Amino acid sequence: MNKVFFESMPVKEQYIVNSDGLSYYVEEVAQFANYVSSKGAIAIVVVHQAHKDQAVSNLYGLNIENDLDD
Numbered sequence: 001m002n003k004v005f006f007e008s009m010p011v012k013e014q015y016i017v018n019s020d021g022l023s024y025y026v027e028e029v030a031q032f033a034n035y036v037s038s039k040g041a042i043a044i045v046v047v048h049q050a051h052k053d054q055a056v057s058n059l060y061g062l063n064i065e066n067d068l069d070d
Contacts, residue, residue, distance in 0.1 A: 010045055015056045023050040023057050 010016050010026045017023055024047040033042040050057050 009041060009043065015050060016047070023054075024048065025050050 006016070010029065012026055012028050014026045015023050016026060027046040027048060029043055030046050031044040033044065
């Protein structure tokens, strides 16, 4: 996951949804780099993708096999 925008800073053990439509689990906020009021905050967030079997994965995202054509 690259640059992502949030309304509020994610916290550990929270699920977030990336612009790719997939759900991710926040392992930790590793580094809070800077805060500029006009641009927001910059942080490094360690995440991993939520498993397909989890309920949060059914709320958001694409089913690649059904939603995309070749």
